[in-house]
Amino acid sequence: MSTIPGYTLGTASVSRSPITLVDFDQMKASTLFGEDDVKYLRLSHDVVKDSIEEILDVWYGFVGSQPHLLASFTGKADGKPLGEYLGGVRKRFGQWILDTARAEYDQKWLDYQHEIGLRHHRAKKNKTDGAPSTDIVPFRNLFALIFPVTFTLRPFLARKGHSSEDVDKMHAAWVKSCLLQLTLWSYPYVREGDF
Amino acid sequence: MSTIPGYTLGTASVSRSPITLVDFDQMKASTLFGEDDVKYLRLSHDVVKDSIEEILDVWYGFVGSQPHLLASFTGKADGKPLGEYLGGVRKRFGQWILDTARAEYDQKWLDYQHEIGLRHHRAKKNKTDGAPSTDIVPFRNLFALIFPVTFTLRPFLARKGHSSEDVDKMHAAWVKSCLLQLTLWSYPYVREGDF
Numbered sequence: 001m002s003t004i005p006g007y008t009l010g011t012a013s014v015s016r017s018p019i020t021l022v023d024f025d026q027m028k029a030s031t032l033f034g035e036d037d038v039k040y041l042r043l044s045h046d047v048v049k050d051s052i053e054e055i056l057d058v059w060y061g062f063v064g065s066q067p068h069l070l071a072s073f074t075g076k077a078d079g080k081p082l083g084e085y086l087g088g089v090r091k092r093f094g095q096w097i098l099d100t101a102r103a104e105y106d107q108k109w110l111d112y113q114h115e116i117g118l119r120h121h122r123a124k125k126n127k128t129d130g131a132p133s134t135d136i137v138p139f140r141n142l143f144a145l146i147f148p149v150t151f152t153l154r155p156f157l158a159r160k161g162h163s164s165e166d167v168d169k170m171h172a173a174w175v176k177s178c179l180l181q182l183t184l185w186s187y188p189y190v191r192e193g194d195f
Numbered sequence: 196m197s198t199i200p201g202y203t204l205g206t207a208s209v210s211r212s213p214i215t216l217v218d219f220d221q222m223k224a225s226t227l228f229g230e231d232d233v234k235y236l237r238l239s240h241d242v243v244k245d246s247i248e249e250i251l252d253v254w255y256g257f258v259g260s261q262p263h264l265l266a267s268f269t270g271k272a273d274g275k276p277l278g279e280y281l282g283g284v285r286k287r288f289g290q291w292i293l294d295t296a297r298a299e300y301d302q303k304w305l306d307y308q309h310e311i312g313l314r315h316h317r318a319k320k321n322k323t324d325g326a327p328s329t330d331i332v333p334f335r336n337l338f339a340l341i342f343p344v345t346f347t348l349r350p351f352l353a354r355k356g357h358s359s360e361d362v363d364k365m366h367a368a369w370v371k372s373c374l375l376q377l378t379l380w381s382y383p384y385v386r387e388g389d390f
Contacts (some may be wrong), residue, residue, distance in 0.1 A: 023335070027265050030339035032346065046220070068221050099296045105265065139390045140218070143338055143378050144225035147371050175370075176342050183338050194316070194384045 004091045007126035009099070009112040017107075017114040018187060018195075024110060027180055037173035044170040045101035047160045048149070048153070051093045058152045060090065069145075072125075072137045083192045100177055116186035139189045146178045168186035199215060199286045201323035204307040212302075212309040213382060213390075218296070222375055231313070232368035233298045239365040240296035242355045247289045253347045255285065264340075267320075267332045280326035295372055305379070314381035334384045341373045 008014050019027075028034070041078075063069045064081075066145070073086050077097065099109070118124040122136040148169060157170045189195055201211050209256055210320045214222075224230070243250065259265045259276075266274070268281050290313075294304070313319040317331040348369060 013228045019335075027335055027339055028272070029261055030264060030336055031342045033342075066224055069225060125386055136389060139381065139385045140378055141215075141225055143374050144222055147226045147228075147367075147374055171344075172346070179338050179342055184337055186334065189389045190383050191384060191386055194331060 004095055005028055005088060007070075007092050007095055008115065010108040014111045014115045016107075017148060017184070019110065019114070019175045020182060021105070021107060021110060024105065024180075024184075027183065032171075032174045033180060033181050036169070037176055040169040040173040041103040041177060042100050043162070043166065044157055047097065047102060047162070047170070048097060048100050048156055051159065055097060055153065055156055056090055056094055059145065059149060060086070062148050062152065063159070066137045069141060072133065072134055072141070076134050077132065080134055082131055085129050085133055086130040088131075098163040100174070100181070103177070105166055114187060115183055116181075117188050120185055121188035123182070123188050139186065142153060143179075143182050144191075146175065146182060150175050196310055199290055200283060202287050203305040203310065209303075209310045211380070212305045212358055214305065214309070216300070216302060216305060219300065219375075219379075223380065226371045226374050228368075228371045228375065231364070232324060232371055233363070235364045235368040236296050236298040238357070238361065239352055239369065240293065243292060243296060243351055244364070245349045246354065250292060250348065250351055250373060251285055251289055254288070254344060255281070257347065264336060267329055269329065269338070270327055271329050272327065273361055274353055277328055280321075280324050283324040283326075289320045295369070295376070298372070308376055308379040309382060311347050311376075312383050315385035316370060316377070316381055318383050334381065337381060337384075338374075338377050341370065341377060345370050 062072075070081060073089070074081050115124075118144065119128060123134055126133045127150040153170050153174060154167065157169045157174075158164070161169070258268075267274060268284070269276050310319075315332040315337065316324060321328050346368060349362065349366050350354055350367075352365045353359070357365070
């Protein structure tokens with residue numbers, strides 16, 4: 001069992017994704033995601049696994065530097081950053097890096113993507129951590145972050161001496177995986193029937 | 196005046212975007228989009244302007260090869276590709292390449308992004324061309340296409356002898372611009388208040 005509070009992948013508390021694995025295969029094809037991407041994501045696992053805290057420092061530094069992004073981690077009443085909430089999310093964010101690099105696209109993973117989407121949306125934001133924060137991570141911030149996240153990951157992908165071609169391929173696989181995951185996370189934001 | 200049917204940027208038929216230029220500046224910051232990106236997008240303008248038809252051939256080839264993507268250009272009744280509709284969209288798609296590379300983010304541009312979103316959504320799909328096609332481009336296909344579009348653009352960006360560093364920067368600026376534009380286009384898909 002995981003010791004990360006609120007990390008519920010594979011548990012009974014996660015409801016079924018409205019998207020099927022067949023749908024997801026089609027989504028992968030739309031973004032040119034193939035077996036090579038699985039291979040390069042998994043190659044990235046051992047590259048990044050010892051740098052998780054450093055990577056999170058970079059990402060948290062970026063979010064913390066932009067008030068409109070940090071807002072999603074502030075108190076709804078006083079607008080001040082919520083340290084416990086930031087810390088709780090951070091542990092799961094570190095696990096997300098490893099899960100993304102693991103690239104195991106089974107029903108449990110798919111269901112958990114939907115859960116992550118709900119936790120960004122007003123449907124379930126704050127509930128996992130009992131945080132007195134804002135109601136929703138606005139949709140406009142979701143996909144935008146793919147660029148800073150993957151761009152700042154790149155130097156970490158290059159840390160263990162892989163060729164620049166291999167680093168490029170790991171990076172591209174991360175971009176595709178993020179596009180796919182963020183699309184899955186968007187489900188609760190999208191109008192009925194429009195997904 | 197443009198001679199491209201349905202290309203209405205800057206005309207009175209385009210309604211005001213619900214997003215302001217101030218909102219858009221914030222969105223740019225979220226994706227690390229800065230003045231350098233404007234510079235590199237504009238550098239790409241002269242690089243791609245003579246290759247528009249070739250680029251469109253590649254993109255149409257990709258969409259045409261995947262039945263679930265091509266579906267948005269097929270007849271609602273018989274599921275057969277609609278040649279006139281594909282051709283009408285193609286002319287505007289070519290202009291979109293040039294407009295993306297022009298990187299002029301004024302109110303007219305912003306309003307037209309909203310119009311493009313409406314034309315993908317059930318709100319206005321098919322109306323511009325009077326096409327008897329499907330009701331909506333599903334949300335799940337929107338962001339996924341950023342990868343194939345920008346990945347296959349890259350060789351064209353390298354065609355005029357720029358350094359690989361400059362090609363990388365043009366490519367990155369295109370990825371960011373696409374993330375921003377697709378976010379704007381998503382507005383009609385997103386539930387009231389969640390954008």
